[in-house]
Amino acid sequence: MKGEKKRLYLLEIFGLILALIWLSPFYLMIVNAFKTNREIFQDVLGLPSEATMENFVQAYHDLQFLGALFNSTLITTISIAVIIFFSAMAGYALSRNKSKLSNVILLVFVAAMLIPFQAVMITLTSLFGSVNMLNMGGLIFMYLGFGSSLAIFLYHGAMQGIPRSMDEAAIIDGANKFQTFWYIIFPLLKPISVTVAILNVIWIWNDFLLPSLVLSSSEATIPLQMFSFFGEYTRQWHLALAGLTIAIIPVIIFYMIAQKQIIDGVSEGAVK
Amino acid sequence: MRNRDFAFWMFLAPVLFALSLVVIIPLLSGVFYSFTDWNGLGFSTFVGLDHYLRLLNDGRFLSSLWFTIQFAFVTVIVLNLLGLGLALLVTRKLKSSNFMRTVFFMPNLIGGLILGFIWQFIFISVFSDLGQLLGVEALNGWLSTTTTGFWGLVILTSWQLAGYIMIIYIAYLQNIPNELIEASKMDGANAFQRFKSVTFPLVAPAFTVSMFLTLSTSFKIYDQNLSLTNGGPFNSTEMVAMNIVYTAFSSNQMAYGQAKAIIFFIFVAIIAVSQVYYNKKREVEM
Numbered sequence: 001m002k003g004e005k006k007r008l009y010l011l012e013i014f015g016l017i018l019a020l021i022w023l024s025p026f027y028l029m030i031v032n033a034f035k036t037n038r039e040i041f042q043d044v045l046g047l048p049s050e051a052t053m054e055n056f057v058q059a060y061h062d063l064q065f066l067g068a069l070f071n072s073t074l075i076t077t078i079s080i081a082v083i084i085f086f087s088a089m090a091g092y093a094l095s096r097n098k099s100k101l102s103n104v105i106l107l108v109f110v111a112a113m114l115i116p117f118q119a120v121m122i123t124l125t126s127l128f129g130s131v132n133m134l135n136m137g138g139l140i141f142m143y144l145g146f147g148s149s150l151a152i153f154l155y156h157g158a159m160q161g162i163p164r165s166m167d168e169a170a171i172i173d174g175a176n177k178f179q180t181f182w183y184i185i186f187p188l189l190k191p192i193s194v195t196v197a198i199l200n201v202i203w204i205w206n207d208f209l210l211p212s213l214v215l216s217s218s219e220a221t222i223p224l225q226m227f228s229f230f231g232e233y234t235r236q237w238h239l240a241l242a243g244l245t246i247a248i249i250p251v252i253i254f255y256m257i258a259q260k261q262i263i264d265g266v267s268e269g270a271v272k
Numbered sequence: 273m274r275n276r277d278f279a280f281w282m283f284l285a286p287v288l289f290a291l292s293l294v295v296i297i298p299l300l301s302g303v304f305y306s307f308t309d310w311n312g313l314g315f316s317t318f319v320g321l322d323h324y325l326r327l328l329n330d331g332r333f334l335s336s337l338w339f340t341i342q343f344a345f346v347t348v349i350v351l352n353l354l355g356l357g358l359a360l361l362v363t364r365k366l367k368s369s370n371f372m373r374t375v376f377f378m379p380n381l382i383g384g385l386i387l388g389f390i391w392q393f394i395f396i397s398v399f400s401d402l403g404q405l406l407g408v409e410a411l412n413g414w415l416s417t418t419t420t421g422f423w424g425l426v427i428l429t430s431w432q433l434a435g436y437i438m439i440i441y442i443a444y445l446q447n448i449p450n451e452l453i454e455a456s457k458m459d460g461a462n463a464f465q466r467f468k469s470v471t472f473p474l475v476a477p478a479f480t481v482s483m484f485l486t487l488s489t490s491f492k493i494y495d496q497n498l499s500l501t502n503g504g505p506f507n508s509t510e511m512v513a514m515n516i517v518y519t520a521f522s523s524n525q526m527a528y529g530q531a532k533a534i535i536f537f538i539f540v541a542i543i544a545v546s547q548v549y550y551n552k553k554r555e556v557e558m
Contacts, residue, residue, distance in 0.1 A: 029390050
């Protein structure tokens with residue numbers, strides 16, 4: 001028993017060292033964001049000789065961070081709301097209507113998940129360009145198209161656990177189809193809605209290629225701003241690193257707040 | 273009855289509309305355009321298989337395809353070993369298990385583009401500094417050769433995705449009944465034997481899931497490629513996804529880029545289908 005304890009102790013130390021190694025890229029990014037470019041070349045590992053906020057101020061300004069944060073938040077929130085609402089409705093309809101057609105439709109959605117984005121991006125941007133929809137609204141609509149598959153799949157699975165008697169009781173009380181869905185079924189699907197929200201927030205918030213094809217610079221999101229900012233400051237690591245640090249702050253805050261839901265949500269989505 | 277049908281279609285209409293305009297129509301018209309001289313706006317002639325034949329002699333495309341295959345092969349192995357290792361570590365009764373899970377998963381939340389920039393700094397600046405400090409020649413000039421670019425991408429991707437694969441393995445590890453572990457202990461199995469005969473067979477389905485995920489993800493990687501190496505030096509670390517974007521949008525060869533995209537799609541689909549097939553076959557055996 002004593003040997004067992006000692007082994008666990010050693011394992012704990014090993015794990016903590018590994019965790020520190022895992023975090024080291026963030027450490028290196030943050031400490032060097034406080035240095036001058038010259039100091040980075042002289043001593044990249046140590047703490048800054050004097051901490052200055054200058055890099056952050058300039059990076060914040062050049063990134064047009066507040067605008068980008070606003071665009072990212074707006075696009076992500078609306079897209080997720082739209083995906084959740086319409087996919088839950090579709091998942092509900094497909095699971096309650098047991099027909100061959102329902103199965104075929106579900107299969108089409110699932111199959112669509114296998115199509116890599118590159119296979120459709122060229123004609124997609126050309127199609128949306130031809131009707132002047134290469135903008136934020138068009139992008140949100142595209143996220144609905146790409147995001148609904150997984151969401152419908154998850155909702156459809158969750159519906160199996162909700163008995164039909166729930167629907168019937170609501171219908172007897174005089175509710176129509178939509179009311180039944182909105183007041184009775186949708187609240188019961190909340191755990192899956194959280195999972196769908198989390199899986200999509202990670203994807204949409206960080207997406208680069210699609211917004212880069214669709215958005216104009218006035219609508220740029222954080223990844224888009226980061227890309228042009230970084231191109232401007234190649235070899236000026238002090239500014240580039242300060243910009244990177246600022247860019248990941250919202251994500252870290254989100255992770256700290258919703259840590260448990262995030263890990264649970266991802267494992268929920270991964271296993272299905 | 274009619275009323276029921278109407279509600280059914282109304283509930284499905286928004287997602288069907290979005291899926292058609294965003295995925296189905298672009299895919300089908302993409303297949304069509306790949307046989308024409310389409311320039312993004314219109315086309316004048318059918319060129320048949322010209323674009324597809326041209327692919328076979330496109331050295332840059334073929335080398336990007338080969339690079340991607342090698343990358344996917346190595347990444348799948350590294351990610352699964354690492355993911356399973358981390359999962360085994362954090363499911364032991366350690367005081368800091370939750371902290372470790374949080375840390376190992378963290379890179380997943382940050383976009384590949386940003387992570388690529390962070391690692392660009394590490395490979396270029398930190399590695400050369402460390403190299404001088406430790407007198408290790410091999411740490412100099414990272415990302416400036418094809419080999420270091422390749423391993424740079426492998427390291428970045430493994431670091432980013434290992435936490436995700438870890439989560440999948442944890443989910444399966446937690447489903448192993450405790451009695452089985454206890455029973456094997458009673459029978460005098462050591463840790464290795466227990467892993468080999470009890471744990472490993474029971475997490476095998478997790479391997480199928482995560483192999484599918486890692487394979488298809490590493491095939492489609494773009495952001496990390498763009499921000500870490502940007503394909504350099506001399507396009508030698510350019511992967512297929514990046515090659516397609518380059519062909520279509522930087523050199524404005526829409527139809528040719530689309531033909532590449534169709535081949536890419538077929539590649540990814542074959543991987544997916546053979547995975548499913550493999551999966552099913554094993555299920556029968558079990």
